[in-house]
Amino acid sequence: xxxxxxxxxxxxxxxxxxxxxxxxxxxxxxxxxxxxxxxxxxxxxxxxxxxxxxxxxxxxxxxxxxxxxxxxxxxxxxxxxxxxxxxxxxxxxxxxxxxxxxxxxxxxxxxxxxxxx
Amino acid sequence: xxxxxxxxxxxxxxxxxxxxxxxxxxxxxxxxxxxxxxxxxxxxxxxxxxxxxxxxxxxxxxxxxxxxxxxxxxxxxxxxxxxxxxxxxxxxxxxxxxxxxxxxxxxxxxxxxxxxx
DNA sequence: TGAAATGTGTAGTAAATAGGACACATGACA
DNA sequence: TGTCATGTGTCCTATTTACTACACATTTCA
Numbered sequence: 001x002x003x004x005x006x007x008x009x010x011x012x013x014x015x016x017x018x019x020x021x022x023x024x025x026x027x028x029x030x031x032x033x034x035x036x037x038x039x040x041x042x043x044x045x046x047x048x049x050x051x052x053x054x055x056x057x058x059x060x061x062x063x064x065x066x067x068x069x070x071x072x073x074x075x076x077x078x079x080x081x082x083x084x085x086x087x088x089x090x091x092x093x094x095x096x097x098x099x100x101x102x103x104x105x106x107x108x109x110x111x112x113x114x115x116x117x
Numbered sequence: 118x119x120x121x122x123x124x125x126x127x128x129x130x131x132x133x134x135x136x137x138x139x140x141x142x143x144x145x146x147x148x149x150x151x152x153x154x155x156x157x158x159x160x161x162x163x164x165x166x167x168x169x170x171x172x173x174x175x176x177x178x179x180x181x182x183x184x185x186x187x188x189x190x191x192x193x194x195x196x197x198x199x200x201x202x203x204x205x206x207x208x209x210x211x212x213x214x215x216x217x218x219x220x221x222x223x224x225x226x227x228x229x230x231x232x233x234x
Numbered sequence: 235t236g237a238a239a240t241g242t243g244t245a246g247t248a249a250a251t252a253g254g255a256c257a258c259a260t261g262a263c264a
Numbered sequence: 265t266g267t268c269a270t271g272t273g274t275c276c277t278a279t280t281t282a283c284t285a286c287a288c289a290t291t292t293c294a
Contacts, residue, residue: 045243049282090222140271141271143269
């Protein structure tokens, strides 16, 4: 399991090879945080930032927000809201899917998408 | 939408009609918080308590922890952990189920339980 | 070669979270 | 009627969260 900071740093430095605008400072300024703070985040010197900041960072670096939030130990608040509206139903479903392999869940996703309910 | 405090108070006073041991004071002591604090919780004088305290309260009152957590604006950390291990998969699934009616989700739950994957 | 940009160390902080301590008025009831 | 239990008001606090501000040494490159 890699941590939040390293994921950000790797991704940013990768982008930087093609585009100088991905310096720590410039990225920090574009997403509206202090460079010193982003530096600490990338070196895991502080806990991962808030959900809002994590999402701005994800967009900036072209990463999946849900994945970065997961690395930050969080779950997107819009997902939480969906669950909270029908707690029993979603709690049972999610616990049931805990050990189910990816491909089986994907099948469920597709079944639902192709909506035959 | 009823709020956390009233749900607790209603439930506790209901239990109390059959059993005097469900006074605010005694419940508070059994779950390990100060009576004054429980009083404030029931009157929505403070925000809902932590996940741990909410779960002890749910057990004590015979309520579904996931439902009380939802009223508290939270999602159980064990559910969050499941989601965080496969963020893309679960994020897509949950968002897709947002508008799907209960009965259709229940069908999915049963399909998975009767495991034909 | 010197000005600008870069990454980082140190220090501090406002707000939110999650309660505890104690006193007090009221009510039950034996 | 005195005692115990009950619910609540007031005040206080430790910890966590999520950052900012500023200074500084180093690197870049025009």
